[in-house]
Amino acid sequence: MAANTKVSGDLILKILVGILFVIIGIEGIGDFGGNDLYDDLDQAMSIIVGVILLVAGLLLIVPSFVGGIKASFVKISTLIVLVAWIVYIVLADFVYGLSGVNGNEWFIWLENLVYHLLILYCIYRVALPAVKKLGNK
Numbered sequence: 228m229a230a231n232t233k234v235s236g237d238l239i240l241k242i243l244v245g246i247l248f249v250i251i252g253i254e255g256i257g258d259f260g261g262n263d264l265y266d267d268l269d270q271a272m273s274i275i276v277g278v279i280l281l282v283a284g285l286l287l288i289v290p291s292f293v294g295g296i297k298a299s300f301v302k303i304s305t306l307i308v309l310v311a312w313i314v315y316i317v318l319a320d321f322v323y324g325l326s327g328v329n330g331n332e333w334f335i336w337l338e339n340l341v342y343h344l345l346i347l348y349c350i351y352r353v354a355l356p357a358v359k360k361l362g363n364k
């Protein structure tokens with residue numbers, strides 16, 4: 228770990244969110260079918276989205292273990308992760324997630340939306356320092 232990094236709840240949260248992004252990205256690149264988002268995308272788009280999510284996850288994890296990375300790069304990367312997850316929610320839950328939802332499927336859709344919003348809040352917590360800096364400029 229970088230010398231100035233202490234193990235805290237925020238660091239653990241950052242690593243877990245990063246791992247989640249890496250896994251979802253690999254699912255899209257490898258066409259494993261583990262994520263409903265990729266079911267409605269063609270193969271090329273699945274790979275593009277997968278690569279974006281994989282890189283976003285790595286941008287969260289790597290700075291925690293590698294020293295010498297500029298703080299501005301880390302802040303920008305966390306904002307990219309935040310935006311990427313918002314786009315993911317829009318695509319997964321609203322663009323593709325609402326197609327054909329009826330009856331009891333509304334509860335499944337709501338449950339998935341809540342999961343995604345929980346993750347969004349975790350990402351927001353990780354990106355909060357960057358968001359505050361952006362607001363002060």
